[in-house]
Amino acid sequence: MSLHPEIARVLATLPAPPPGPLDPAVLRADEESHVVPLSDRLPLHDVRDTTATTPYGDVPVRIYSAVEAKSGGVLVYLHGGAFFLGSLETHDHVARALAKESGLTVVSVGYRRAPEAAYPAGLQDCYGVVRWVVEHGDEIGWDGQTLALAGDSSGATYVAAVAAMAHDDGLSAITHQVLYYPSLDLDFDVHRYASLRENAEGYGLETAGLKPFNAFYLDSGADPADPLVSPIKRTDLTGLPTALILTGEFDPLRDEGESYGERLRRAGVDVTVTRYEGAGHGFVQHFSWLPEYHRAFEQTAEFLR
Structure with a gap:
């Protein structure tokens, strides 16, 4: 199959990336500028911001x-x-769709980002x-039963890592993990997976861009050999939560997600x-307005039920 024609049309309209080193502030500002007004977002029964007090802050x-x-x-x-972009605002529409389709309470996390x-x-x-x-759980309305994790791209990296951390700490509450086109191997040797070569150019995310986009995270101390950084390097995957992994046909990261599965x-x-x-x-983030890809939310809801 070829790239979806609507995706191809949108990609053809995107400007070339600016020359020189990546600037996180510029890229974040551009991403935030495309967030739709609150009045145009999917209405839900309740959406509220709060603060989770954790041992880490x-x-x-x-x-x-x-x-x-x-x-x-x-x-x-x-x-x-890529561990340095994204926010509660830029992915608000994803969280809303997950809540609507699944019927679960969704807690979206505004975690700290590299390089700061x-x-x-x-x-x-x-x-x-x-x-x-x-x-x-009582404050949030959790019934003590289903507790799922879901994430896209580098968020899916965190899902896999958090599931492993919880398992190792004896925290058995997590019941499901959902990984949308996960980044699971941050050693970007193009010989590791065929999709890094087959889908190297022309499909949005390009293989040559993986290293510079992830450099902020890796340069901050994340070691690609560490299974918490590259979850596919974990030797023992027994006992981890039931998983749903969605990959894209033309994604350079396709094969590592499928190999992890x-x-x-x-x-x-x-x-x-x-x-x-x-x-x-x-x-999921950019094209879920197309019925073929909104199906990802419906499939997630079926999986969680």
């Missing part, structure tokens, strides 16, 4: 409830952005919020891996 979170309910399941959402916050600050924030949900399966983890045809990287 206070972490801003946004809590979404699609319906009025005293208690129910909770989904902790970790946004993507060195590794493992962002990862600690994510893990701290998961523990905060468990410890403050196969390793989870071999370790006895219940896992579903789905490749979305015609899609490149970022289709």
Whole structure:
């Protein structure tokens, strides 16, 4: 199959990246400038900002409830952005869609980002919020049953790492993990996965851009050989939560996500891996207005039920 025509049309309109080193402030400002006004966002029963107090510090979170309910399941959402982009605002539409389709209370995490916050600050924030949900379930409306993690791209890296941290700490509350086009191997040797070569150019995220975009995180102390940085390098995957992994046909990161799914399966983890045809990287964040890719939220809801 070829790249979805609407994705191809949008990619053709994007300007070339500016020359010179990447500037986080400029890139963040550009991303935030595309956030839609509050009045144009998907309406939900309740959306509120609060602060999660964790052992690593206070972490801003946004809590979404699609319906009025005293208690129910909770989904902790970790946004993507190569560990230095993304925010509660830029991924607000993703969290809203997850809440609406799943019926779960969604807790979106405003974790600290590189390069200002060195590794493992962002990862600690994510893990701290998961523990905060468990410890403050009554306040959030968690019924003590379903507790899911979901994330896209680098947010999915954090999902896999947090699931491993919880397992190693004996925190058994996490029931599901959802990884949208995950970045699981931050050693960007192009010979590791065929998709890094097959989808190297022309599909949005390009293989040559992986190193510079992740450099802020890696240069802050994140070691690609560490399984908490590159979760696919974890040797023992037994006992991890049931998983849903969605990949894009034309994503350079496709094969590492699918390889991770196969390793989870071999370790006895219940896992579903789905490749979305015609899609490149970022289709949940950028193209979920297309019915073919909004299906990702519907599939997530089915998985969580």
